[in-house]
Amino acid sequence: MVLLTRKIEFSASHRYNNPAMSEEENRRVFGKCNNPHGHGHNYTLEVTVAGEPDPVTGMVVDLADLKKILEQEVMRRMDHRHLNFEVPELAGQIPTCENVARVIWNLLEPKIPQGRLHRVRLYESPDLFADCYRNGCGPNGSAA
Amino acid sequence: MTAASDLKIELGRRYRFAASHRLHSAQLTDAENARIYGKCNNPCGHGHNYTVEISVSGDVDPATGMIANLADLDEFVQREVIEPFDHRSLNDEVEAFRVEVPTTENLCIEIYRRMRAFPNAKLERVRVEETSNNSFEYAGDKAQ
Numbered sequence: 001m002v003l004l005t006r007k008i009e010f011s012a013s014h015r016y017n018n019p020a021m022s023e024e025e026n027r028r029v030f031g032k033c034n035n036p037h038g039h040g041h042n043y044t045l046e047v048t049v050a051g052e053p054d055p056v057t058g059m060v061v062d063l064a065d066l067k068k069i070l071e072q073e074v075m076r077r078m079d080h081r082h083l084n085f086e087v088p089e090l091a092g093q094i095p096t097c098e099n100v101a102r103v104i105w106n107l108l109e110p111k112i113p114q115g116r117l118h119r120v121r122l123y124e125s126p127d128l129f130a131d132c133y134r135n136g137c138g139p140n141g142s143a144a
Numbered sequence: 145m146t147a148a149s150d151l152k153i154e155l156g157r158r159y160r161f162a163a164s165h166r167l168h169s170a171q172l173t174d175a176e177n178a179r180i181y182g183k184c185n186n187p188c189g190h191g192h193n194y195t196v197e198i199s200v201s202g203d204v205d206p207a208t209g210m211i212a213n214l215a216d217l218d219e220f221v222q223r224e225v226i227e228p229f230d231h232r233s234l235n236d237e238v239e240a241f242r243v244e245v246p247t248t249e250n251l252c253i254e255i256y257r258r259m260r261a262f263p264n265a266k267l268e269r270v271r272v273e274e275t276s277n278n279s280f281e282y283a284g285d286k287a288q
Binding site: 016018020021029030031093094095096097098099101102105121126127128129130131132133134135136138139 | 151156208
């Protein structure tokens, strides 16, 4: 099995606020991420596809296809958008790195034309990221 | 849509500290130490800017969108890893390295041992960059 990773960057704004909690509780739990006016990040997304290289093309997945899928599913939805208000897939969820990574996984997985989605890693900043794997296929899983 | 239980989400966070060390094993002669560790055996020690990457997993709390509150993770890492290691001599000021050689392999294991006590999420792995060219990972001993 070979892993192929494609990286893209997008910028978006968000705010952490749970309407089921009091204002005070929101401030306590989310700190400055609860700022009513929101804030933004430059996100870096790494998408890893696993598979055997095609015997004819030598590719795990055609990068041109993958780039188109990332443009369609991620860039158009999230780049220069407010994640709380403009991404229906995140409705009702706090747009944390964990939740955004999971939404991106769910958007991408059915679209991967060749190989299988192995990992989605979303950096909110260089020091904070979330990884999404299928259970059992992670870096410590049996299939990895 | 993938059921939440089919996916594994991990949160990764990077921290930095600077410390000195000397690689020298009491089980080897001076000549052997010099041969094996080379310039890292310099009696006066030397230092590095270390980067520590901590990965944890767990259920994403629907109320917060988080595996673990970052403020709690940061506070724990600060107390258990950064404060005891930053701007210290690993050989002289960290109990574990009075016996073990403070290679970055052993440093990973020591940080893993400390991080296992983090109560709010499951520790997945510790990755340490000793320099931008050398990195080490420890995910626990599966045999244990």
